[in-house]
Structures are given as C-alpha cells and as structure tokens.
Amino acid sequence: MTHTQKRIIVNNIVMMLSTLSAIIGIGFLFWILGVLILNGVDALSWNIFSQEGAPPGYEESGLKHALIGQLMIVGVATFFGVPLGILAGTYLSEYGQQSKLAETIRDISDIMMSAPSIVIGAFVYAVVVAPMGHFSGWAGSIALTIIMLPIILRTTDDMLQLVPSTLREAAFALGAPKYKVIMQVVYRGAKAGILTGILLGVARVAGETAPLLFTSFNDNFLNTNMNEPMASLTVTMFNYATSPYEDWQKLGWAAAFILSMFILGLNILGRLFLLKKRGK
Amino acid sequence: MSIFIDKLFRYASRFVAMSILLLVAWIFTVLLQNSMESITALGFDFVTETKWAPNLEKFGALPAIYGSVLSTFIAMVLAVPLAIGVAIFLSELAPAKLKSPVGVSIELLAAIPSVIYGMWGLFYFVPIIRDHVGGIGISMLTAGIVLSIMILPFMAAVTRDAMNTTPDILKESAYALGGTKWDVIKDIIIPYAKAGIIGSFILALGRAIGETMAVTFVMGNVHNISLDITAPATSIPVTLANEFNEADSGLYYSSLFELSLLLLIISFTIISIAKFYFLRRKRIA
Numbered sequence: 001m002t003h004t005q006k007r008i009i010v011n012n013i014v015m016m017l018s019t020l021s022a023i024i025g026i027g028f029l030f031w032i033l034g035v036l037i038l039n040g041v042d043a044l045s046w047n048i049f050s051q052e053g054a055p056p057g058y059e060e061s062g063l064k065h066a067l068i069g070q071l072m073i074v075g076v077a078t079f080f081g082v083p084l085g086i087l088a089g090t091y092l093s094e095y096g097q098q099s100k101l102a103e104t105i106r107d108i109s110d111i112m113m114s115a116p117s118i119v120i121g122a123f124v125y126a127v128v129v130a131p132m133g134h135f136s137g138w139a140g141s142i143a144l145t146i147i148m149l150p151i152i153l154r155t156t157d158d159m160l161q162l163v164p165s166t167l168r169e170a171a172f173a174l175g176a177p178k179y180k181v182i183m184q185v186v187y188r189g190a191k192a193g194i195l196t197g198i199l200l201g202v203a204r205v206a207g208e209t210a211p212l213l214f215t216s217f218n219d220n221f222l223n224t225n226m227n228e229p230m231a232s233l234t235v236t237m238f239n240y241a242t243s244p245y246e247d248w249q250k251l252g253w254a255a256a257f258i259l260s261m262f263i264l265g266l267n268i269l270g271r272l273f274l275l276k277k278r279g280k
Numbered sequence: 281m282s283i284f285i286d287k288l289f290r291y292a293s294r295f296v297a298m299s300i301l302l303l304v305a306w307i308f309t310v311l312l313q314n315s316m317e318s319i320t321a322l323g324f325d326f327v328t329e330t331k332w333a334p335n336l337e338k339f340g341a342l343p344a345i346y347g348s349v350l351s352t353f354i355a356m357v358l359a360v361p362l363a364i365g366v367a368i369f370l371s372e373l374a375p376a377k378l379k380s381p382v383g384v385s386i387e388l389l390a391a392i393p394s395v396i397y398g399m400w401g402l403f404y405f406v407p408i409i410r411d412h413v414g415g416i417g418i419s420m421l422t423a424g425i426v427l428s429i430m431i432l433p434f435m436a437a438v439t440r441d442a443m444n445t446t447p448d449i450l451k452e453s454a455y456a457l458g459g460t461k462w463d464v465i466k467d468i469i470i471p472y473a474k475a476g477i478i479g480s481f482i483l484a485l486g487r488a489i490g491e492t493m494a495v496t497f498v499m500g501n502v503h504n505i506s507l508d509i510t511a512p513a514t515s516i517p518v519t520l521a522n523e524f525n526e527a528d529s530g531l532y533y534s535s536l537f538e539l540s541l542l543l544l545i546i547s548f549t550i551i552s553i554a555k556f557y558f559l560r561r562k563r564i565a
Binding site for chain 1: 282283286293300307310311363366392395403433460461462486491492493521537547552
C-alpha cells in the first residue's frame with residue numbers, strides 16, 4: 001500500500017468516526033427533545049393553566065400556582081437585574097474602557113457566569129432566608145438577580161463596544177454631555193444587541209432550579225405574596241418528577257414542556273433580533 | 281444641571297459596576313463565616329474523613345468530593361470525543377445546507393435547562409442502565425452519562441467556534457499541497473485552535489463540576505466511596521440540593537456551607553484556568 005493510499009484510508013476512517021459521533025451526539029439531543037415534546041403535549045390540558053396543585057389522585061390539579069410563581073420570581077429578578085446590569089455594562093464600555101478596574105470586573109463577571117448556581121442559593125439562604133426566618137419569593141428573586149447580573153453586564157458591554165466611536169464623537173462635537181451621548185446615541189445604536197442580551201439573560205435564569213431550592217422553596221397552592229414561600233415551575237417539576245405518583249409525574253412533564261418552550265422561544269427571538277440587525 | 285446629571289450617571293454606573301466585585305467578595309465572606317463552626321470543629325479532617333452521618337454529628341466530605349470528581353471525569357471522557365466529532369462535522373464535513381440548521385439546534389439545546397436533562401435521565405436513562413448494565417440504575421455512571429449529554433451541546437458549539445477561527449487561507453494552502461481533510465484538521469486546524477479548544481473543554485469541566493440538577497435526579501445521594509460505578513453515590517452539589525433544607529444542627533449547616541465554599545473555590549479555580557490561561561479575551565481596541 002502506498003503512502004497516499006494509507007492517508008486516504010486514515011482520512012476516511014476519521015471522517016466516518018466524526019460523522020458517527022455527530023449522529024450519536026445529535027441523536028441523543030433529539031431524543032431528549034422528542035421525549036419532552038411527546039410527554040409534554042400528552043400532559044397538556046386546560047386544567048394545567050386553571051387549577052392549582054392538588055394531592056395526587058385528584059383530577060382537578062394543575063400548575064397555575066407554579067406558572068404564576070415562576071412569572072413573579074423571574075419578573076422581579078428581571079426588574080432589578082436588567083437596569084443594574086445595563087448600567088454596569090455601560091460603565092465598562094463607556095467610562096472604564098480598558099482600565100484595570102474595568103478589566104477586572106469583566107474577568108470576574110465572566111467567571112461568575114459559569115459559577116455553580118447552587119452556591120448562590122446557599123449565599124442567599126445565609127443573608128436573606130436565615131435572618132428573615134422563612135423562605136420567600138423575594139429570596140428566590142434575589143438569587144436569580146445575582147445570576148442574571150453578570151450576563152446582562154457582559155452582553156451590554158460587548159454590544160455597546162460595537163457602536164462605532166465616530167457616532168459618539170459626532171454627538172460630542174455637537175456639544176452633548178456624555179450621559180446624553182450614551183442615552184441618545186450609544187443605547188440607540190446598540191438597541192437590538194441589548195435586547196438580545198436581556199432575552200438571553202431572562203431565558204438563562206428562567207431555567208434555574210438549584211438556587212431556588214432553598215430560597216423561594218415551594219408551595220403547592222397559589223400564592224402571590226412574595227414574602228412567603230413560592231412555587232416555581234422548576235422546583236415544582238423537580239418535586240413532581242421525583243414523586244412516585246404518576247399524575248404528578250405527568251404534571252412534571254407538562255411543566256418541563258412549558259418551561260422549555262418559553263426558554264427556546266426567548267432564545268429564538270433573541271437570535272432574530274440580532275439577525276435583523278445584521279441584515280440592515 | 282446637565283453637568284450634575286452627567287456626574288450622577290457616571291458615579292451611579294461606576295458604583296453598580298464595582299458592586300459586582302463587592303458582591304463576589306461578600307459571597308466568599310458569607311460562605312466562609314458560615315463555615316467557621318465546621319472548620320474549627322473538624323479542621324482538615326473534613327476533607328479526608330469518609331463518613332457522613334449527620335445523626336452522629338460526623339461530617340466527612342470525601343465521598344462528595346470523590347463523587348464530584350469521578351462523575352465529572354466520566355462526563356468528560358464521554359463528551360470530549362463526541363464534542364470533537366460534532367465540531368469537526370459542523371466546521372469541516374457537513375454540507376452547507378446542514379451546517380446552519382444543525383449548528384443552531386445544537387446551540388438551542390445548550391439553552392435547555394439542566395433540570396430537564398436530569399428529568400429525562402431519571403425516566404429514560406435510569407431504566408436502561410438498570411436493565412443492561414446492572415445495579416438499580418441510580419448511580420455514578422448514570423450521573424456521568426447524563427452530565428456528559430448535558431455539557432455536549434455547549435462543548436461542541438464552543439469547539440466549533442474555536443475551529444472556525446482558523447483562517448481559510450491556511451486550510452486552502454494545506455489542501456493545495458495535497459492534504460486530506462484529516463491532514464488539514466490534525467496539522468492545521470487543531471494546532472491553530474488548540475488553546476481555544478482546550479480552554480472550552482476546561483470551561484465545560486468547570487460548569488459540569490458545579491452542575492446540580494442534571495445529576496441530583498440520578499445520583500442517589502449516598503455518601504459512600506465505591507469503586508463500583510453502578511452503585512448510587514453523591515457529589516457536592518447533590519448533597520447540597522438534598523440536605524440543605526433538612527439540616528437541623530449548627531454543625532450540620534456549617535458543614536454544608538463549607539461544602540458550598542469548597543465547590544465555589546474549585547469551580548472558580550477551574551474556570552479561571554480556562555479563562556486566563558487558554559481563552560485570553562481578544563480586546564476590542
């Protein structure tokens with residue numbers, strides 16, 4: 001066998017292995033997606049949206065409590081996390097720039113983005129839940145805010161840096177003070193990017209379970225008081241899926257389906273915003 | 281007036297940005313403070329003791345540390361070759377028509393919350409392991425496999441991005457010399473993108489070791505060091521998720537906080553290595 005033939009054979013083997021691993025990898029992922037959709041659609045019914053949690057065996061049980069709890073916890077986290085994150089990102093891109101302080105903040109936020117979220121839960125337990133003496137929706141929101149902050153901060157920073165500096169200079173030349181340049185020129189130029197960052201940040205925290213386990217805890221009934229333990233889709237899903245009752249497990253799949261569709265929807269929406277911007 | 285607002289905006293934004301650093305410092309301090317009781321009571325024995333028996337006030341973290349390390353190791357052994365395969369497929373092999381849809385769906389799968397991977401593992405993978413490998417299905421092995429599937433999309437996507445940074449002109453020159461696809465991959469792309477590829481693997485490792493929900497469903501929370509990977513086991517995040525709400529004594533709480541601190545330090549270190557050593561961010565001038 002000549003050297004060339006050998007190389008071609010080796011090449012074909014490696015290409016086959018790589019295609020095979022792609023098929024295995026992608027197969028697994030579509031298996032999960034398929035399972036999620038089949039079980040989810042099967043479990044969906046009007047009751048899911050109109051009924052609260054019930055003891056196992058009851059026909060009339062749903063996820064209304066978890067859906068509302070989830071929206072409130074994530075909503076409050078978004079309410080605080082987004083403006084704070086944007087403001088901090090603005091500092092990095094517009095004031096701090098390449099200074100040592102700004103670079104350190106960037107590095108620390110990058111690390112925070114991948115840090116284990118359950119540890120944030122333990123931290124919030126120590127500083128909020130323990131002093132208050134009880135679990136609460138607020139504590140869950142605070143944990144999610146902490147997780148969301150670095151994500152929004154870094155995307156805002158990146159997106160603002162993409163705005164050409166000539167635009168800023170033009171506005172400065174007209175005599176605009178810096179805050180006006182930022183608000184009216186830089187933010188406008190980076191609108192689509194910031195929006196994408198927000199959507200991805202919300203999508204990321206909406207799927208967090210670990211930091212909610214010992215902050216907002218759970219509640220099997222509808223509760224809209226943020227000062228009390230609150231149900232969330234993720235924790236409810238965890239409790240129902242690990243229970244031995246078939247109807248609860250079914251509700252768990254419904255929760256998983258609704259949550260995934262919400263998160264995938266946000267991700268797709270975020271991508272579309274960016275694509276539309278690039279298309280211009 | 282406008283000078284005042286200008287100043288206010290500058291200081292407010294600086295304050296919020298700096299508060300991130302304070303927050304991280306605060307997290308470390310709070311975890312350390314809450315761990316003090318167990319650090320003073322147990323000292324270094326905490327990480328070498330193999331017995332975790334809260335009713336006897338015995339807290340040894342070694343089984344949890346062992347479980348974290350071994351399950352992450354299994355996950356990496358399985359996920360790394362698959363991720364490289366998927367990345368090669370996506371960046372070099374796939375026809376243009378497939379590249380974008382497959383690539384995007386992999387990125388979207390990386391966004392699916394880990395609790396769903398865990399749930400899938402519990403209902404669909406545990407029975408397979410139980411019937412075909414042995415044990416009760418809830419095991420170290422199952423946790424490792426579910427973890428590997430969970431990190432696969434992230435790993436494949438970043439590895440592909442790293443491979444895609446190779447300039448086309450380098451690849452074309454190699455092809456012009458008569459290189460096969462594999463020659464180009466192993467002699468041009470991998471050497472060029474090495475730092476990025478290794479960095480993304482380490483980053484995935486850092487995420488995997490702190491992952492809670494994907495493994496909590498399928499690991500069993502049994503504090504036992506066993507060489508049999510089909511036996512139930514535990515890891516640091518699994519212990520935290522299962523026991524935090526049950527802790528009833530000061531020392532028990534304190535030990536759990538020490539576990540959190542340990543986990544935070546481990547993942548901070550791993551992620552920092554990935555970031556500072558391999559993935560130095562390209563500065564936008």
